[in-house]
Amino acid sequence: QMIFQDPFASLNPRMRVEQIVGEAAVIHGLIRRSERRDYVADLLTRVGLNADVMSRYPHQFSGGQRQRVGIARALALKPRLIVCDEAISALDVSIQAQVLNLFEDLRQEFGFAYLFISHDLGAVEHIADRVAIMYLGRLVEIGTADEVFENPRHPYTRALLAEAPRLDRRGHSFTPIKGEIPSPLNPPPGCAFHPRCPLATAACKARVPDLREGRDGRRTACILEQEEVA
Numbered sequence: 432q433m434i435f436q437d438p439f440a441s442l443n444p445r446m447r448v449e450q451i452v453g454e455a456a457v458i459h460g461l462i463r464r465s466e467r468r469d470y471v472a473d474l475l476t477r478v479g480l481n482a483d484v485m486s487r488y489p490h491q492f493s494g495g496q497r498q499r500v501g502i503a504r505a506l507a508l509k510p511r512l513i514v515c516d517e518a519i520s521a522l523d524v525s526i527q528a529q530v531l532n533l534f535e536d537l538r539q540e541f542g543f544a545y546l547f548i549s550h551d552l553g554a555v556e557h558i559a560d561r562v563a564i565m566y567l568g569r570l571v572e573i574g575t576a577d578e579v580f581e582n583p584r585h586p587y588t589r590a591l592l593a594e595a596p597r598l599d600r601r602g603h604s605f606t607p608i609k610g611e612i613p614s615p616l617n618p619p620p621g622c623a624f625h626p627r628c629p630l631a632t633a634a635c636k637a638r639v640p641d642l643r644e645g646r647d648g649r650r651t652a653c654i655l656e657q658e659e660v661a
Contacts, residue, residue: 432505436517438497442489448475448500449485456507474503477540479533495526502533506541514546519554531557552595556580564588567623568615570642573650584645585653586628622654630655 435441442451452474453467462470472482478499489497498518505513515534519527531554538545549555555562555576562579564572564587572585583589590608610627613619622640625631634654642652651657 432508432510432513434498434501434505434513434515434518437521438494438501439489441501442497442504444489447486447488451489451500452485452503452507455504459508461508470507471503474506475500477506477537478503479529493526494522495529498522498526498530499533502530502537506537509541510543512544512546514548516548517550518547520549520551527551527554534558552580552591564591567613567618569623569652570650571624571652573642574648578647578649584649584656585624585651586630586655587624622652 446454449468449471453462453471456462456470457464457467468485471485475482475485480496480499480503484492484496489500492500498521501518519530522530534545534547535558537543545558547555547558559576562572562574562576563570564579564585566587572579572583572588579588580592583592587608594605594607608627609629613623613626619626619636621634621636621638622628622631625635628635632655638654640652640654640657642650643657644650645656
């Protein structure tokens with residue numbers, strides 16, 4: 432199942448919450464139509480909403496409440512995997528924390544997995560067990576959350592984490608990664624990050640690095656990292 436970025440655009444404005452959350456469960460045979468109201472009431476309660484809101488339309492909710500409706504809809508089919516596509520980016524910061532905590536509680540209760548797609552490194556560190564970093568549509572590093580955040584190995588991962596906001600670095604001046612982002616339709620030869628990488632060598636410009644397993648099982652797509660391991 433999917434939880435979308437925009438909690439308003441992803442909900443049908445002509446349908447009430449009872450239909451939005453419960454219709455798919457009826458169609459797929461998980462419940463009878465006569466059971467839909469009780470089924471939706473239980474799901475809404477689990478995501479922190481009162482059951483009496485099921486007669487409302489999406490426009491009658493706040494952004495955080497709409498996202499909770501979207502989460503309830505995703506849970507309705509009892510999935511093994513939920514894809515969260517920037518699921519908190521459209522919400523206020525205070526609501527983001529509530530939704531992240533809700534994700535954690537639901538994962539422990541139902542035992543499913545998340546594929547959590549986000550630009551928010553703080554949210555990723557909070558929720559993820561394993562992290563995959565992408566640049567220009569290519570995976571550049573994969574590891575556990577602790578490994579990636581405490582000891583990043585790909586130059587792009589290091590640059591991202593070096594500029595992530597942290598409470599213990601007050602007064603830190605933001606330094607963006609140098610250079611322009613290349614077009615994914617016409618990527619540069621070799622490593623896609625080499626035009627912006629301060630460590631790039633001639634080999635980086637000539638060869639596209641494979642995503643290889645290195646020290647401690649960490650996988651990186653960096654020629655320099657792979658040469659160091661070899």
